[in-house]
Amino acid sequence: xxxxxxxxxxxxxxxxxxxxxxxxxxxxxxxxxxxxxxxxxxxxxxxxxxxxxxxxxxxxxxxxxxxxxxxxxxxxxxxxxxxxxxxxxxxxxxxxxxxxxxxxxxxxxxxxxxxxxxxxxxxxxxxxxxxxxxxxxxxxxxxxxxxxxxxxxxxxxxxxxxxxxxxxxxxxxxxxxxxxxxxxxxxxxxxxxxxxxxxxxxxxxxxxxxxxxxxxxxxxxxxxxxxxxxxxxxxxxxxxxxxxxxxxxxxxxxxxxxxxxxxxxxxxxxxxxxxxxxxxxxxxxxxxxxxxxxxxxxxx
Amino acid sequence: xxxxxxxxxxxxxxxxxxxxxxxxxxxxxxxxxxxxxxxxxxxxxxxxxxxxxxxxxxxxxxxxxxxxxxxxxxxxxxxxxxxxxxxxxxxxxxxxxxxxxxxxxxxxxxxxxxxxxxxxxxxxxxxxxxxxxxxxxxxxxxxxxxxxxxxxxxxxxxxxxxxxxxxxxxxxxxxxxxxxxxxxxxxxxxxxxxxxxxxxxxxxxxxxxxxxxxxxxxxxxxxxxxxxxxxxxxxxxxxxxxxxxxxxxxxxxxxxxxxxxxxxxxxxxxxxxxxxxxxxxxxxxxxxxxxxxxxxxxxxxxxxxxxxxxxxxxxxxxxxxxxxxxxxxxxxxxxxxxxxxxxxxxxxxxxxxxxxxxxxxxx
Amino acid sequence: xxxxxxxxxxxxxxxxxxxxxxxxxxxxxxxxxxxxxxxxxxxxxxxxxxxxxxxxxxxxxxxxxxxxxxxxxxxxxxxxxxxxxxxxxxxxxxxxxxxxxxxxxxxxxxxxxxxxxxxxxxxxxxxxxxxxxxxxxxxxxxxxxxxxxxxxxxxxxxxxxxxxxxxxxxxxxxxxxxxxxxxxxxxxxxxxxxxxxxxxxxxxxxxxxxxxxxxxxxxxxxxxxxxxxxxxxxxxxxxxxxxxxxxxxxxxxxxxxxxxxxxxxxxxxxxxxxxxx
Numbered sequence: 033x034x035x036x037x038x039x040x041x042x043x044x045x046x047x048x049x050x051x052x053x054x055x056x057x058x059x060x061x062x063x064x065x066x067x068x069x070x071x072x073x074x075x076x077x078x079x080x081x082x083x084x085x086x087x088x089x090x091x092x093x094x095x096x097x098x099x100x101x102x103x104x105x106x107x108x109x110x111x112x113x114x115x116x117x118x119x120x121x122x123x124x125x126x127x128x129x130x131x132x133x134x135x136x137x138x139x140x141x142x143x144x145x146x147x148x149x150x151x152x153x154x155x156x157x158x159x160x161x162x163x164x165x166x167x168x169x170x171x172x173x174x175x176x177x178x179x180x181x182x183x184x185x186x187x188x189x190x191x192x193x194x195x196x197x198x199x200x201x202x203x204x205x206x207x208x209x210x211x212x213x214x215x216x217x218x219x220x221x222x223x224x225x226x227x228x229x230x231x232x233x234x235x236x237x238x239x240x241x242x243x244x245x246x247x248x249x250x251x252x253x254x255x256x257x258x259x260x261x262x263x264x265x266x267x268x269x270x271x272x273x274x275x276x277x278x279x280x281x282x283x284x285x286x287x288x289x290x291x292x293x294x295x296x297x298x299x300x301x302x303x304x305x306x307x308x309x310x311x312x313x314x315x316x317x318x319x320x321x322x323x324x325x326x327x328x329x330x331x332x
Numbered sequence: 333x334x335x336x337x338x339x340x341x342x343x344x345x346x347x348x349x350x351x352x353x354x355x356x357x358x359x360x361x362x363x364x365x366x367x368x369x370x371x372x373x374x375x376x377x378x379x380x381x382x383x384x385x386x387x388x389x390x391x392x393x394x395x396x397x398x399x400x401x402x403x404x405x406x407x408x409x410x411x412x413x414x415x416x417x418x419x420x421x422x423x424x425x426x427x428x429x430x431x432x433x434x435x436x437x438x439x440x441x442x443x444x445x446x447x448x449x450x451x452x453x454x455x456x457x458x459x460x461x462x463x464x465x466x467x468x469x470x471x472x473x474x475x476x477x478x479x480x481x482x483x484x485x486x487x488x489x490x491x492x493x494x495x496x497x498x499x500x501x502x503x504x505x506x507x508x509x510x511x512x513x514x515x516x517x518x519x520x521x522x523x524x525x526x527x528x529x530x531x532x533x534x535x536x537x538x539x540x541x542x543x544x545x546x547x548x549x550x551x552x553x554x555x556x557x558x559x560x561x562x563x564x565x566x567x568x569x570x571x572x573x574x575x576x577x578x579x580x581x582x583x584x585x586x587x588x589x590x591x592x593x594x595x596x597x598x599x600x601x602x603x604x605x606x607x608x609x610x611x612x613x614x615x616x617x618x619x620x621x622x623x624x625x626x627x628x629x630x631x632x633x634x635x636x637x638x639x640x641x642x643x644x645x646x647x648x649x650x651x652x653x654x655x656x657x658x659x660x661x662x663x664x665x666x667x668x669x670x671x672x673x674x675x676x677x678x679x680x681x682x683x684x685x686x687x688x689x690x691x692x693x694x695x
Numbered sequence: 696x697x698x699x700x701x702x703x704x705x706x707x708x709x710x711x712x713x714x715x716x717x718x719x720x721x722x723x724x725x726x727x728x729x730x731x732x733x734x735x736x737x738x739x740x741x742x743x744x745x746x747x748x749x750x751x752x753x754x755x756x757x758x759x760x761x762x763x764x765x766x767x768x769x770x771x772x773x774x775x776x777x778x779x780x781x782x783x784x785x786x787x788x789x790x791x792x793x794x795x796x797x798x799x800x801x802x803x804x805x806x807x808x809x810x811x812x813x814x815x816x817x818x819x820x821x822x823x824x825x826x827x828x829x830x831x832x833x834x835x836x837x838x839x840x841x842x843x844x845x846x847x848x849x850x851x852x853x854x855x856x857x858x859x860x861x862x863x864x865x866x867x868x869x870x871x872x873x874x875x876x877x878x879x880x881x882x883x884x885x886x887x888x889x890x891x892x893x894x895x896x897x898x899x900x901x902x903x904x905x906x907x908x909x910x911x912x913x914x915x916x917x918x919x920x921x922x923x924x925x926x927x928x929x930x931x932x933x934x935x936x937x938x939x940x941x942x943x944x945x946x947x948x949x950x951x952x953x954x955x956x957x958x959x960x961x962x963x964x965x966x967x968x969x970x971x972x
Binding site for chain 2: 209212213215216217218223239241242246
């Protein structure tokens, strides 16, 4: 026995957990797209605030959500460095000379790096809220529904969905099995955890071979079970579950659309209403300009 | 004293929504020469418990002492797990699922090799172990484990543990999934191993009638705790309580209880079929003044005097060959074919020596 | 006639040089509504026989007919599978979906049945196996007996006329075995479903209408359980044993006590012993 976290799913009841998976996927997609249109720092702050509130409503501990960022921390730092060092436009802030090699760190580079890192963080947080609050089964069902139009161009969406659902169904079992086989081989004195890479691979064979044998056996038995239950008996397959959108789903979706509209307004309208101040090259856009102007008005 | 367990507790996935207490303050001493049966529901903690004894799970609270090797939650000193595993052998449920090598010989050799023994010693132990589980060494050593029958595979798997010559042998549901005859053979094998290989044996089983066939002491797990730890003859005084926990009692005890309920006085320590038979014949003799032989009365459900042939041997005997019949087909829908992985049932050709027994002799 | 096997042989290659007949020239009729227990040791051909019944395997020779449809007729194969619901051995390898009700709906969905009817069937099937309250759960932490009952519900939703349990109790604990057996008997009595229960536990045949003992791909005995148990000496020769209680009666009989014929159940034995002691 072990703890099987089913995918990433965090099993509590909340408003966010209750939103229809299809709506959640659409919201996440909207969110992901709009994140790339955020221009002002004010909006970034606003978005992080919004996410904080959503996480609070979802009742998933912040610690668990933040764990997802840990996984991409390296990627974050790496892209930030690339952006800082390889953006040549803008005013030079720190010039670096390494012999003949001249690398200038510009204000735009820094600006860009910070914004990119913020965008990535938002993306990862947003998608983890989806996977933390939606079971893999719900996700599969929702994807099958949303991808249904693809059947018109001869993509077997239903079969793909069945394969995915079976895979999800068997992952915990196979994980448990791996665990058992590992324990059994350890009991026979196998040394699985130490040695270099190649030694480890070789040491894993006593685990991998039985695991494959078992997976094939399962596949064989499952194929019989599928056949026995008339899989593929009719071209006109029906579904028990239907898409029933609820008022709460509409509310959630509408508030998200508003958020997206807000981001687009920020990028394409707000900034252009006011003239951008010249801050020695530091780029200020969208709401930041308003805030700046407001600040100037107050302080005179 | 072989094994001493003190205040052992264990919780899975502590501090998560999946948290589950598996062991709650377990205290137990397993003595040299014990033939210990462990019963309890699935999830009562018994599997977690035996995994501790083999050092597969590190204790969270409490400690375990096994032949001077100490296991506890402390980081140091590090326990010598290799030494531990040469002392305590563990046969998991469905052990045939762990076979991996391409020949029986190599698979059985895996354990002893890991112990760092010399190659002569390994070869010696492998031969000995294979013979001990009732298989013919010369005949099976070069065969692929996957070619053998279910019962034979299980024996090969047990041989893999026997070859490590453990002083304590733990078996988790050793007869699960076998047919009654196969179960019987494995039970006989376990009894044989007690005298010839591992002097201390611990068996987990769902089937109380199996446990009572050999155990001298039974431990009952319920809700992560040990609720009873008694000599076998004493345990079924708690029949009512055991049944309330949803655990089975031996059939002989059930019948004895029904008879007692109907007013027939019977001795207190009836546990096995043989006990019941003797007691009934005793009573009958008393009442009718007859002298029926209670010692000659046997409970022989199975016949072990025969030599059983495998289907392969039978085929070889009858000289059936490939050309005679067309291959039968499997019919299935085209879609599920893609889901089905090719399972290759048999690959290599091995001569079957039909003269010798194969299905396993009884010792 | 629900099931009709006419001179059926099924053989396969065990390696490159040898082939075995798992089922040999076997003929068998099963009437609709009967509860048949099919018993045999491992390798007796009983699982092969099960797979021949719904066309998962096709006979090498002879014919298998289910309500008149031959499994060799490719066009009828789905009719046969609709009629023959099959539950397999391993409780873990039969569920397709992760949520109970989605899994039960899988069969009727495949048949293209209307949505309302699917929901009705799912509820009915779950109710029949006593698992209705589990409909929204995942089977992951369930006991073997519960999982097998769900597997039965999964085929029940197809509304089969015949239920084949292909060693469905082999991997269960005693409690799970009795749960599954109870459900099978209820379905037989209440819904008049023909049940073919394949097992290697002789005591599971006690309440069957008919007990067929298979050995070496052929029928060794066929009759009411009590009649078959009378042949205990011959059963021993094919690696089988009579139920525990029957064996006890036989042992006492051999020792010289007169218990009379036909003791198979615990109640019979206790009654008889009370008279004698």
